[in-house]
Amino acid sequence: MTRPAVPPSRMPAVPPRILLGPGPSAAHPRVLQAMMSHVIGYLDPDFLLIIDEVSDLLRRVFRTDENLTLALSGTGSAGMEAGLSSLLEPGDTVVICASGFFSDRMIDMAERLDADVVALRSEWGRPFPAEMLADELKRRESVKLVTAIHAETSTGISQPMDDLARLAREHDALFMVDAVTSLGGNEVAVDRWGADYCYSATQKCLACPPGLSPVALSPRAHEAVKSRKNKPSSWYLDLALIANYWGFDHVYHHTAPVSLILALREGLRIVLEEGLEQRFERHRRNAAALRAGLEALGLDLVSPEGYRLDQITPFWVPEGVDEAAVRQILLREHGIEVGRGLGQFAGRVIRVGLMGESSRPEYVLALMAALEKILPRLGYETAHGAGVSAASGALSDSAT
Amino acid sequence: MTRPAVPPSRMPAVPPRILLGPGPSAAHPRVLQAMMSHVIGYLDPDFLLIIDEVSDLLRRVFRTDENLTLALSGTGSAGMEAGLSSLLEPGDTVVICASGFFSDRMIDMAERLDADVVALRSEWGRPFPAEMLADELKRRESVKLVTAIHAETSTGISQPMDDLARLAREHDALFMVDAVTSLGGNEVAVDRWGADYCYSATQKCLACPPGLSPVALSPRAHEAVKSRKNKPSSWYLDLALIANYWGFDHVYHHTAPVSLILALREGLRIVLEEGLEQRFERHRRNAAALRAGLEALGLDLVSPEGYRLDQITPFWVPEGVDEAAVRQILLREHGIEVGRGLGQFAGRVIRVGLMGESSRPEYVLALMAALEKILPRLGYETAHGAGVSAASGALSDSAT
Numbered sequence: 050m051t052r053p054a055v056p057p058s059r060m061p062a063v064p065p066r067i068l069l070g071p072g073p074s075a076a077h078p079r080v081l082q083a084m085m086s087h088v089i090g091y092l093d094p095d096f097l098l099i100i101d102e103v104s105d106l107l108r109r110v111f112r113t114d115e116n117l118t119l120a121l122s123g124t125g126s127a128g129m130e131a132g133l134s135s136l137l138e139p140g141d142t143v144v145i146c147a148s149g150f151f152s153d154r155m156i157d158m159a160e161r162l163d164a165d166v167v168a169l170r171s172e173w174g175r176p177f178p179a180e181m182l183a184d185e186l187k188r189r190e191s192v193k194l195v196t197a198i199h200a201e202t203s204t205g206i207s208q209p210m211d212d213l214a215r216l217a218r219e220h221d222a223l224f225m226v227d228a229v230t231s232l233g234g235n236e237v238a239v240d241r242w243g244a245d246y247c248y249s250a251t252q253k254c255l256a257c258p259p260g261l262s263p264v265a266l267s268p269r270a271h272e273a274v275k276s277r278k279n280k281p282s283s284w285y286l287d288l289a290l291i292a293n294y295w296g297f298d299h300v301y302h303h304t305a306p307v308s309l310i311l312a313l314r315e316g317l318r319i320v321l322e323e324g325l326e327q328r329f330e331r332h333r334r335n336a337a338a339l340r341a342g343l344e345a346l347g348l349d350l351v352s353p354e355g356y357r358l359d360q361i362t363p364f365w366v367p368e369g370v371d372e373a374a375v376r377q378i379l380l381r382e383h384g385i386e387v388g389r390g391l392g393q394f395a396g397r398v399i400r401v402g403l404m405g406e407s408s409r410p411e412y413v414l415a416l417m418a419a420l421e422k423i424l425p426r427l428g429y430e431t432a433h434g435a436g437v438s439a440a441s442g443a444l445s446d447s448a449t
Numbered sequence: 450m451t452r453p454a455v456p457p458s459r460m461p462a463v464p465p466r467i468l469l470g471p472g473p474s475a476a477h478p479r480v481l482q483a484m485m486s487h488v489i490g491y492l493d494p495d496f497l498l499i500i501d502e503v504s505d506l507l508r509r510v511f512r513t514d515e516n517l518t519l520a521l522s523g524t525g526s527a528g529m530e531a532g533l534s535s536l537l538e539p540g541d542t543v544v545i546c547a548s549g550f551f552s553d554r555m556i557d558m559a560e561r562l563d564a565d566v567v568a569l570r571s572e573w574g575r576p577f578p579a580e581m582l583a584d585e586l587k588r589r590e591s592v593k594l595v596t597a598i599h600a601e602t603s604t605g606i607s608q609p610m611d612d613l614a615r616l617a618r619e620h621d622a623l624f625m626v627d628a629v630t631s632l633g634g635n636e637v638a639v640d641r642w643g644a645d646y647c648y649s650a651t652q653k654c655l656a657c658p659p660g661l662s663p664v665a666l667s668p669r670a671h672e673a674v675k676s677r678k679n680k681p682s683s684w685y686l687d688l689a690l691i692a693n694y695w696g697f698d699h700v701y702h703h704t705a706p707v708s709l710i711l712a713l714r715e716g717l718r719i720v721l722e723e724g725l726e727q728r729f730e731r732h733r734r735n736a737a738a739l740r741a742g743l744e745a746l747g748l749d750l751v752s753p754e755g756y757r758l759d760q761i762t763p764f765w766v767p768e769g770v771d772e773a774a775v776r777q778i779l780l781r782e783h784g785i786e787v788g789r790g791l792g793q794f795a796g797r798v799i800r801v802g803l804m805g806e807s808s809r810p811e812y813v814l815a816l817m818a819a820l821e822k823i824l825p826r827l828g829y830e831t832a833h834g835a836g837v838s839a840a841s842g843a844l845s846d847s848a849t
Contacts, residue, residue, distance in 0.1 A: 055721040084484040086463045126703040260706030282682040303526040306660030321455040
């Protein structure tokens with residue numbers, strides 16, 4: 050077989066995209082620029098200052114004073130697995146509040162760890178009912194860990210956390226929170242919740258590229274990790290070892306992904322420059338406009354009022370409309386990426402993400418204009434201009 | 450506690466460094482530029498073309514035609530753990546050829562997986578003796594996996610692989626190779642060895658930032674992963690699931706770190722543009738000059754002739770010289786990072802890396818000049834100019 054020494058690049062450049070899927074969202078230009086820095090050693094004293102700075106910035110964004118904050122060298126799912134595999138020993142009971150695709154992933158992971166997995170499954174597209182957790186905990190002697198998902202990307206639900214957190218605490222269980230889609234986009238209140246382990250990802254509301262999982266670890270959880278009877282099955286995601294690198298001692302564990310950490314530092318600084326409250330408000334405003342537009346097109350939203358996530362808005366694809374065709378035309382003719390449905394929502398739901406740098410009024414309007422052109426071609430009639438007009442009106446209202 | 454909304458950056462920029470440690474090495478400017486690209490979705494059809502291209506480029510660099518090649522979303526240690534946790538089931542026998550710090554890491558990981566771990570420990574700083582593996586395999590009925598390290602970063606040994614590979618094959622065991630420090634710097638011959646799982650990292654000889662672990666998986670190993678009795682303990686590093694994303698079907702597993710993958714694509718193209726043989730020769734030439742310089746300063750190299758790694762050259766710190774002081778002055782006064790000793794070599798050895806973009810004649814000379822200034826200050830006399838002169842001579846010789 051003769052092959053050229055260097056095969057021709059199949060595509061010279063990355064095509065332009067408006068990223069309105071479930072992530073990655075657009076990275077901030079300053080974040081991209083931060084990655085252009087030359088590389089520095091992960092044990093260089095000057096880099097360790099950066100590690101400390103990132104840790105401090107994360108504490109602010111996670112709203113915690115006492116937790117150890119750090120960024121794992123993997124995506125959000127690595128954050129999920131690090132928590133489960135470091136906190137659970139074989140036979141430990143974990144109660145998983147499950148009402149979406151990502152809770153199913155958690156169940157899969159916990160089962161692989163030989164934990165005693167109690168999966169509380171509630172209806173997708175509805176908030177998880179706190180009574181269900183209360184009832185279960187009443188029946189159980191000893192629960193090591195309760196887990197919940199703050200912002201379920203598959204269903205667009207913003208889960209109220211206070212009750213779940215309180216129940217876990219009352220039962221003396223550790224409380225683990227998935228904040229992959231919420232951190233930097235709506236309030237993640239680690240200290241107020243008393244969350245023991247909270248993990249997120251960089252490519253959603255933090256406007257960084259994917260590859261890191263920022264986490265917050267409470268002193269209690271850290272103690273639990275250090276006092277395990279046996280080492281966790283994963284060395285790479287062993288929070289005790291990783292905490293030694295990010296904590297005071299800065300002990301070598303693995304080669305930290307320095308460029309992504311520089312990117313994260315810049316991303317966190319931008320989040321705080323905008324201001325957390327202002328940033329949450331921006332996400333709220335643009336999501337409200339999106340919802341107004343979708344509803345004006347006669348489309349039904351999956352999640353009920355009061356529990357709608359500002360970061361992800363799933364809507365039901367109208368009967369008879371080819372869901373894949375909608376996404377494909379959006380991508381190919383309008384350069385807009387939206388997300389497909391996952392699990393039981395596959396083929397029935399389209400998910401629109403407005404996260405971080407992707408949460409912008411002009412993107413909402415661009416999507417509305419595109420949907421107004423596409424949907425009639427696929428057999429679904431809409432009132433001409435209704436979506437753009439409603440979204441635009443909502444944006445003007447909120448601006449005054 | 451009142452804290453400013455955005456704390457002042459502790460350090461405005463990343464200080465300049467000549468990276469001559471065990472990694473990360475310098476990233477190529479084109480690689481850094483590739484990361485500046487806006488982000489694209491990991492299921493975008495145009496990104497999937499890039500995934501295919503990276504896979505193809507990796508096949509060339511790993512020198513394999515049939516293996517599935519991909520990049521894991523973690524550092525080299527993630528590659529190590531993915532192999533062990535995906536290939537080993539509890540109770541399976543793994544024979545680990547161990548003669549350095551990173552084999553000890555492998556042993557730690559394999560023990561966490563409840564494998565039957567046979568650690569064959571040989572002397573550090575010497576190649577692992579194939580007879581030792583032969584003797585062990587003779588005594589064993591069934592061995593699932595044999596592992597070896599091609600380029601042991603802690604000792605500077607270039608391990609001959611052909612005999613170990615042959616023994617594993619004769620015993621019908623899978624053969625796993627750590628090529629973290631060698632890939633792109635000296636020959637990694639996956640097909641010739643018949644390696645079933647070979648993993649590397651991006652921040653060494655591929656001149657990319659850290660964060661990805663390129664791997665090659667043989668059809669036989671892929672089959673073993675797919676036909677496990679139980680799922681591996683790690684979901685994040687489950688090679689069966691990851692292969693589904695990188696393979697033909699491109700099934701969603703986790704959010705791929707798109708910016709790092711774009712960087713890797715550029716890095717691999719640069720490797721092939723230079724040419725693998727030419728690149729190996731460059732690493733050889735600069736390492737020879739480094740060794741000539743160090744020996745002219747009267748310093749003793751750790752690894753014996755014939756087994757010296759071109760990527761990492763460890764030398765014994767002379768009696769009475771403060772090892773940490775050498776490294777600190779190199780960093781603070783000369784902007785040069787070198788590596789400390791690990792494990793039983795801690796405090797006794799300094800390791801000089803010449804990998805990827807860091808393997809350059811001018812860096813060898815800069816290091817020699819710096820050592821000639823520093824060592825006498827720390828009580829070790831050297832003949833004035835001897836290191837620079839010897840290194841320089843070696844470079845001229847090799848140029849003619």
